[in-house]
Amino acid sequence: MATIFSMIVAGDIPSYKVAENDQFYAFLDINPLAKGHTLVIPKREVDYFFDLTDEEIAAMQVFAKHVAAAIKEAFPCKKVGQAVLGLEVPHAHIHLVPMQSEKDMLFSNPKLKLTPEEFKAIAEAIANKFV
Ligand code: 5GP
Numbered sequence: 001m002a003t004i005f006s007m008i009v010a011g012d013i014p015s016y017k018v019a020e021n022d023q024f025y026a027f028l029d030i031n032p033l034a035k036g037h038t039l040v041i042p043k044r045e046v047d048y049f050f051d052l053t054d055e056e057i058a059a060m061q062v063f064a065k066h067v068a069a070a071i072k073e074a075f076p077c078k079k080v081g082q083a084v085l086g087l088e089v090p091h092a093h094i095h096l097v098p099m100q101s102e103k104d105m106l107f108s109n110p111k112l113k114l115t116p117e118e119f120k121a122i123a124e125a126i127a128n129k130f131v
Contacts, residue, residue, distance in 0.1 A: 005041050005091035016123035019070070019130045023056070024063045026096075028123050031111040033097050034104055035122055036075040040064045040094040047090040064094050070129035071098055074122075081105045 007013040008027060015027040018038050029037040042060055046052050052060065068080040077098035083105060084094055097105055114122070 003045055003089060003091035005039075005089055005093065006043075006045050009041070009043050016119045018123050018126045019063075019067050021063060024060055026063070026067045028119055029095065032114065033107070033109055033111060034075075034077075034099070035112065035114075035118075036071045036077075036096075036098045036126060037112075038067060038071060038096045038126065040067055040096065042092055046092045047086070049084045049086055049092040049094075052092055060094065064096060066130060067126070068096050070126045070131070071096055073129040074125040083107070 002010070004013060008015040009025050018026040018028065020026065023044070024040060024042055026038050026040045029039050040060065040063060042052060042056060044056070064082065068082070071080050075098045077100055079099050081097045081099045081104070082094055083097070085107065086092060099105060103109070
């Protein structure tokens, strides 16, 4: 069975898309730690991040770099933090989180509750900065 993230890539489950190319897809995390919290996933379904090929990891990191630059422009922050966890959804993904302090990366922090309109505006703001 396809993962929830593959269903998002296929458009069977809606998402707030930030960026996409032939190999990767970036969209807002539905339970964000901060405004702009984005997930970057490979379209190829692989559970464990480190099971991706060398070439895929390299290309995914470059794609994530450009997404992070767009997040930082849209949501000014000290740095965009990156984390790979993957214990909840068995489809490799990189979390990108705008940080004002290291504490903003604690996944035990309470998540933001945003309206659909807020998610849409955030995704558009990042997408508009993506190059
Ligand atoms: P992890 O696997 O890295 O521990 O956590 C998976 C992340 O994916 C969580 O931050 C969770 O909020 C996010 N997530 C899970 N299901 C969905 C979904 O259907 N849509 C979106 N946009 N994010 C999801």
